[in-house]
Amino acid sequence: MKKIIWLFLISGMAATAQKNLTIQEATSGQYQIFAPKSLVSPHWRPDTHTITYLDETYAKLIQRSEASQWAESTLITKYELAAALKAKFPEDTFALRIFPYDYIWKNKSTLILNAEGAKGNYMVVFDADKKAVVSAVAIAQDAANQVLSPNGTSAAWLKENNIVITNNGKDINVTNDTDKGIVNGSDYTHRQEFGIDKGMWWSPNSDKLLYYRKDESMVANFPLVQWGERIATDKEIKYPMAGMKSEEVTLVLYDIATGKSLTLKTEGPKEQFLTTVTWSPDGKQIYVGVLNREQNHLKLNKYDAVTGNLIKTLFEEKAATYVEPLHGLTFVPGHADQFLYRTEKEGYEQFYLYTTDGKLVKKLGYKDVVVTELLNFDTNAKNVFYIGTANNGLDRQLYRAELSSGKTTQVTTTSGTHEDEVSSDGTLSLDNFANTTTVNDVIIINLKSNKATTLFKAENPYTGKTVLPKMELVTLTSADGKTPLNGRIIYPAKFDAAKKYPVMVYVYGGPHAQLVTNKWLGGASLFDYYMAQQGYVVFTLDSRGSDARGRDFEHVVHRNLGVNEMADQMKGVDFLKSKTFVDQNKIGVYGWSFGGFMTTSLMLDHADTFKVGVAGGPVCDWKYYEVMYGERYMDTPQENPEGYEKTSVIKKAQKLQGRLLVIHGAQDNVVVQQNSMEFIEACIKAGKQVDYFLYPTHEHNVRGKDRAHLNQKIADYFDTYLKK
Structure with missing residues (x-):
C-alpha cells in the first residue's frame, strides 16, 4: 500500500481580502516580490x-x-x-x-x-x-569567457573563436584561426557535458595558458531560420547528432614568455572527450580525464607541462552502462601529492583520496550519501566539508570527513535543505536552512561547540497577499516494487474532499534533474501553485532516472530512455486514481525538454489515461539529439536500433487520442526543431489532430517577458480541454 510519509501545510493564512496569483506573479514573483x-x-x-x-x-x-x-x-x-x-x-x-x-x-x-x-x-x-x-x-x-591569471596581471579572453591575452596593457593574439569551425578556449566544448564550464586554465604561476581547441569543421551544419529580416535568413550551427560525425578536441598549452604552443599528446581516437582538466599545484603537470566516445571507459592521465608527453595513466574507470566524469581534481592544500577524485563508480557520487602516482589512499564516501557540492578544507587540511543528500535524496546536509581516518560526521541534522559556507579554519559555518515549513533561517553554527547564532528568520512572503494551497510530500514505490520514489501533491484552492478535480501532472523524469525536495514550496515552481489555485490537483514524481539517488537509480534508463521512467509515472497515476477527489477522466500532463519527451510519450503510450498534454521543446526521436548526452544514455542508433525505435514518439504518432499542444523555440540549439516538426508530420500522416505553437526568437527555454505568455498559454490549454 502506498503511504504518505509526511504532510506539511504551506501556510495557515486567512483568505480574507486576498487574491489568487496573477500569471505574471506566478511566472516571476517567486524570484522577485515573493522572494x-x-x-x-x-x-x-x-x-x-x-x-x-x-x-x-x-x-x-x-x-x-x-x-x-x-x-x-x-x-x-x-x-x-x-x-x-x-x-x-x-x-x-x-x-x-x-x-x-x-x-x-x-x-x-x-x-x-x-x-x-x-x-x-x-x-x-x-x-x-x-x-x-x-x-x-x-x-x-566584447570580450567573452574572460579568465584572470592567478597573479592578477593578465587576462585571457575570447574574440569570437580566437584567444587573446591582455598583458601589461598589450593584447597578444594566442590563436588566429580564420576558419570558424576551429573554436579555441570556449566553455561550449563537448556541448558543456561532463561538467565543463570553462575552456581556458591558467597555470598556478601565471606563465602558461592551457585551452581547448575544438575542430568542428567536419560536423554537420543545422539551420536556424532568423525571422527578423525582410527575407528570412539562415543561421547555421554545428550540431553533432547521435551516430554522426562529432567534434575533435585537443588541449593546447601556450607559453607566455616564448609565445610558443604545444599540444598535449592525448592521442587515442579523434572523437574522444577530454574532461576533468586540472593543473598540478606546482604547474609542472596537467591531469586530464580521457573518455572514449562510447563513454564507458575513462583514463585519468598525467601529462608533462613542458613536453606535453604522457607521464602515466593513474587509473581507469569502466562501466557496463556509462562513466560520467563531472568534476576536476581537487588537490589537498599543503599536500601537493594528494587529490580528491569524485566518482559514482561504487554506487554513489563520493570522494576518493588518491596520490599523484595513482594510489588510492582512502575512500571518503559515507553510507548512501550523494555529494552535491564540495565546500572547502579546514586549517592544515585535516577535514574536508561538503554538502550531500539525506532522507532518500529529499534533504541536503552538511558533512565533515576526516582525511586521515575517513571518519565522516553529519554536521547539520534538522531535516530539510542546508546551504552552507564554512570558514577557512573550519570552525564556523554560515547555514541557510529551509524546509516545507521553514522559509529561510540564516544561522552561524560554531562547529566546535555546536552553538548556533541566528542572524534572521525570513518571514512568509505570501502572508497577506495570497493563500497558497496545501502541499504534501509523498513516498510511492517504483514499478520494480523495490525503490522508494519522492512525490509532491498540491491540492486545489479551497479543497473539498467530496468534490472531484482535474489533475495536471508536471513531469521531467530524466537525468540530472530533481523536482521534489524538502525545501520551501517543496521544490515546486509558483506556476504549479497558480494551477492549483485555478482548481487543479498538481502532482509531480521523481521517477527512477532522476537525480540525487545514486548510480543504479539513474542508470536504469540506459539504452531505453523513457521506458522505466514512464512505468514509474504510471505508479504515480495509480496513486492519484486511488484518491476519491481525483477525476480519473481528467488527467493531463505537462513537461519541458526531457519532460516534453515524457509528456508526449505518456500521451501516446497511455492514451487511455492522459486526456491533455503540453510538451515543450520535446525530444521526439533520440537520433535527432546530440552525441554527448544522447549516446551516453542510448548508445548510437547503429548500436541500439531497437532502443531508438521503441522510444521514438514519431513512430507512435498514430496512438494519439487526447489533445496535445507541442511548443518549440524556433532558435532551439539544444533540442532542435526538427524533432517536433517530424512528429507533427507523422501526426498529419496518421490523421491525428495536434496543436503546435512556435516562439520565433527563443532558444530551448522561453525567457523574459514572454515567459508569462507561455504560462498563460499552458493554463488556457488545460482550462479549455481538461477543466471544462
Missing part, C-alpha cells in the same frame, strides 16, 4: 571570522564578524569602488549599477571582481581595507 529574505552572494573572508554579502539594493558590500557579535557594517560601497577604479583609470568613467555580484575573496584583504566602465571592461584585484585597486586588466567590451 524570501536571504543573504546575497555571501562569502567568508579567508582567515577570519567575518562574512560578507551584498545589501538588498546591491549597492554595498556588508560585513558581519564574530568580534562584533555579528552586527552589520558597511565594508565597501559601489561608489567607493567606482572612485577607486577612476583613480586607476582616469580616462574612463564608472557609473556602477550594482556592486559586482560575482566577487570572490582572493585572500584576507583582497577581492577579485569584474567592473564595467564606459570605455571597457576590467578584471580587478581590489584591496577591501584600503579601498584601492591593487591591479586591474582592461579588456575589450
Whole structure:
C-alpha cells in the first residue's frame, strides 16, 4: 500500500481580502516580490571570522564578524569602488549599477571582481581595507569567457573563436584561426557535458595558458531560420547528432614568455572527450580525464607541462552502462601529492583520496550519501566539508570527513535543505536552512561547540497577499516494487474532499534533474501553485532516472530512455486514481525538454489515461539529439536500433487520442526543431489532430517577458480541454 510519509501545510493564512496569483506573479514573483529574505552572494573572508554579502539594493558590500557579535557594517560601497577604479583609470568613467555580484575573496584583504566602465571592461584585484585597486586588466567590451591569471596581471579572453591575452596593457593574439569551425578556449566544448564550464586554465604561476581547441569543421551544419529580416535568413550551427560525425578536441598549452604552443599528446581516437582538466599545484603537470566516445571507459592521465608527453595513466574507470566524469581534481592544500577524485563508480557520487602516482589512499564516501557540492578544507587540511543528500535524496546536509581516518560526521541534522559556507579554519559555518515549513533561517553554527547564532528568520512572503494551497510530500514505490520514489501533491484552492478535480501532472523524469525536495514550496515552481489555485490537483514524481539517488537509480534508463521512467509515472497515476477527489477522466500532463519527451510519450503510450498534454521543446526521436548526452544514455542508433525505435514518439504518432499542444523555440540549439516538426508530420500522416505553437526568437527555454505568455498559454490549454 502506498503511504504518505509526511504532510506539511504551506501556510495557515486567512483568505480574507486576498487574491489568487496573477500569471505574471506566478511566472516571476517567486524570484522577485515573493522572494524570501536571504543573504546575497555571501562569502567568508579567508582567515577570519567575518562574512560578507551584498545589501538588498546591491549597492554595498556588508560585513558581519564574530568580534562584533555579528552586527552589520558597511565594508565597501559601489561608489567607493567606482572612485577607486577612476583613480586607476582616469580616462574612463564608472557609473556602477550594482556592486559586482560575482566577487570572490582572493585572500584576507583582497577581492577579485569584474567592473564595467564606459570605455571597457576590467578584471580587478581590489584591496577591501584600503579601498584601492591593487591591479586591474582592461579588456575589450566584447570580450567573452574572460579568465584572470592567478597573479592578477593578465587576462585571457575570447574574440569570437580566437584567444587573446591582455598583458601589461598589450593584447597578444594566442590563436588566429580564420576558419570558424576551429573554436579555441570556449566553455561550449563537448556541448558543456561532463561538467565543463570553462575552456581556458591558467597555470598556478601565471606563465602558461592551457585551452581547448575544438575542430568542428567536419560536423554537420543545422539551420536556424532568423525571422527578423525582410527575407528570412539562415543561421547555421554545428550540431553533432547521435551516430554522426562529432567534434575533435585537443588541449593546447601556450607559453607566455616564448609565445610558443604545444599540444598535449592525448592521442587515442579523434572523437574522444577530454574532461576533468586540472593543473598540478606546482604547474609542472596537467591531469586530464580521457573518455572514449562510447563513454564507458575513462583514463585519468598525467601529462608533462613542458613536453606535453604522457607521464602515466593513474587509473581507469569502466562501466557496463556509462562513466560520467563531472568534476576536476581537487588537490589537498599543503599536500601537493594528494587529490580528491569524485566518482559514482561504487554506487554513489563520493570522494576518493588518491596520490599523484595513482594510489588510492582512502575512500571518503559515507553510507548512501550523494555529494552535491564540495565546500572547502579546514586549517592544515585535516577535514574536508561538503554538502550531500539525506532522507532518500529529499534533504541536503552538511558533512565533515576526516582525511586521515575517513571518519565522516553529519554536521547539520534538522531535516530539510542546508546551504552552507564554512570558514577557512573550519570552525564556523554560515547555514541557510529551509524546509516545507521553514522559509529561510540564516544561522552561524560554531562547529566546535555546536552553538548556533541566528542572524534572521525570513518571514512568509505570501502572508497577506495570497493563500497558497496545501502541499504534501509523498513516498510511492517504483514499478520494480523495490525503490522508494519522492512525490509532491498540491491540492486545489479551497479543497473539498467530496468534490472531484482535474489533475495536471508536471513531469521531467530524466537525468540530472530533481523536482521534489524538502525545501520551501517543496521544490515546486509558483506556476504549479497558480494551477492549483485555478482548481487543479498538481502532482509531480521523481521517477527512477532522476537525480540525487545514486548510480543504479539513474542508470536504469540506459539504452531505453523513457521506458522505466514512464512505468514509474504510471505508479504515480495509480496513486492519484486511488484518491476519491481525483477525476480519473481528467488527467493531463505537462513537461519541458526531457519532460516534453515524457509528456508526449505518456500521451501516446497511455492514451487511455492522459486526456491533455503540453510538451515543450520535446525530444521526439533520440537520433535527432546530440552525441554527448544522447549516446551516453542510448548508445548510437547503429548500436541500439531497437532502443531508438521503441522510444521514438514519431513512430507512435498514430496512438494519439487526447489533445496535445507541442511548443518549440524556433532558435532551439539544444533540442532542435526538427524533432517536433517530424512528429507533427507523422501526426498529419496518421490523421491525428495536434496543436503546435512556435516562439520565433527563443532558444530551448522561453525567457523574459514572454515567459508569462507561455504560462498563460499552458493554463488556457488545460482550462479549455481538461477543466471544462
